[in-house]
Amino acid sequence: MLKHLQEESRWLLKHASNVTSQCGEDGIISAALDVLPDRNGWCIEFGAWDGRKYSNTCDLITSRSYRGVFIEADPYRFRDLQRNRDSSTHILLNAFVGFGESDSLDALLAKHDVVPSDVDLLSIDIDGNDYYVWEAVHSYRPRLVIIEYNPTAGNSVHFVQPKDPCLCQGASAAALVKLGHRKGYELIATTEINLLFVYEKYYPLFHIPDNSLSVMRDDAHCPQIFVGYDGHVFLGEADNIGSISLPWHGLKLRESMVQVLPKRLEKFPANYTRLDKFIYGCCFGFQRPKRLLRRLVGRSTNS
Numbered sequence: 001m002l003k004h005l006q007e008e009s010r011w012l013l014k015h016a017s018n019v020t021s022q023c024g025e026d027g028i029i030s031a032a033l034d035v036l037p038d039r040n041g042w043c044i045e046f047g048a049w050d051g052r053k054y055s056n057t058c059d060l061i062t063s064r065s066y067r068g069v070f071i072e073a074d075p076y077r078f079r080d081l082q083r084n085r086d087s088s089t090h091i092l093l094n095a096f097v098g099f100g101e102s103d104s105l106d107a108l109l110a111k112h113d114v115v116p117s118d119v120d121l122l123s124i125d126i127d128g129n130d131y132y133v134w135e136a137v138h139s140y141r142p143r144l145v146i147i148e149y150n151p152t153a154g155n156s157v158h159f160v161q162p163k164d165p166c167l168c169q170g171a172s173a174a175a176l177v178k179l180g181h182r183k184g185y186e187l188i189a190t191t192e193i194n195l196l197f198v199y200e201k202y203y204p205l206f207h208i209p210d211n212s213l214s215v216m217r218d219d220a221h222c223p224q225i226f227v228g229y230d231g232h233v234f235l236g237e238a239d240n241i242g243s244i245s246l247p248w249h250g251l252k253l254r255e256s257m258v259q260v261l262p263k264r265l266e267k268f269p270a271n272y273t274r275l276d277k278f279i280y281g282c283c284f285g286f287q288r289p290k291r292l293l294r295r296l297v298g299r300s301t302n303s
Contacts, residue, residue: 002215009208009215010194012189019059020052025146025190026059032188032196033064033120035205036143040116044105044142045123046071046097050080056123056146056194069115071097071108091115098165099136100130106139118143118199127193129172131160135179145185145197149173152247154222155213177213190217229268231261274289 015031016024031041043066045057051070052058055122070085072078073096085092095108109115122142124130130147150170153159160179161169176195177187185197188206190213200208223244231244235244235255243252265272265280272280 005210006215008078009210010189011208012206013191014163016191018168019062020055022054023193025056025191025194025196028189028196028303029056029121029144029146029193030059030064032144032198032206033060036120036198036202037205039120039143040118041066042068042116042119043121044069044071044115044119044140046105046258047073047077047126049077051084054125056125057121060121062092063076066120069093069096069109069112069119073097096165097126097133099132099163104136105133106137115140117141120144121146124148126171128161128168129163129165131176131179132163134176137183140183141199143199143202145180146194147197148193149174149195151193152223154219154224155217173213173217187211187213187216228266230266232266233258233260 011262012028013024014025017027018024019026022059023276031168041064043057043060045055045068045207049072051061053126057066057068057070061068067090068085069091070081071093072081073094075094078092078094079259082092091112091114093108096103097105097108098108101107117140119142121144122137122140124134124145124147126133127148130149132148134145136280141202150159150172152174153174155174157172158174159172160172160175161167173190173195180187180195180197184200186200186203188198188203188208188211203211221237224234225244226234228234233255235253235258236242237244243254245252259266262279265276267276
């Protein structure tokens, strides 16, 4: 029953294919655009890189003759972008898209009246403050929004990094879905790294029976952490217990690196010997000073 519901709800994934995108987004976006009426042929993408690498809009430019706004903060990448995109057709901006009054998307495009407020697609990929950047968009209501999320967070995790341009932690899928609802958007597809939303008035056109995150996205691969009765901390990914990956760094975090208790104290507390309790008090008593003080006061009173 669940599998059938997932197949019906995820029908856009059947169209997944890559031209320059990473995880099938080109084909999914194309299929979603085919559903929308009265398309205006405009898209916005940031960070645009060179206009091709990992781009979610390049295929729209080449196969559908779209016009675009391409924003890239890095000056070297921006020079590559200028070589790959005709500035007489597209709007190219060497700028950092933020979430303040002076650097939000609204502010950056204030002088470009040619850009319709309901562009067909907005692609957000800045490896960090994506959540806050979308949150700060008010003057534009794109029909489709594709936005990167942190794929290591499970569906039940609501996480948004601090509002800090220097951080690169991202936001969980659940947090972005909640933001989307607040802004009037519905989830219509998920890939390994991106969520695709449609403005709510177009959502019925997609005939998705259930767009809840638990139906639209598998999260069994996400890192898990749990604790044994004896206090041992377990790390795992799917059926591989023992470590979790730091996928962008090519490293692994192993269980031995995160244990809180010394091996001797990995027991159910009711089974601690007097020596175990003494060792525990020496190691961790000062982490719970009130409890330690009560015990010390109690002992001095008794004596």
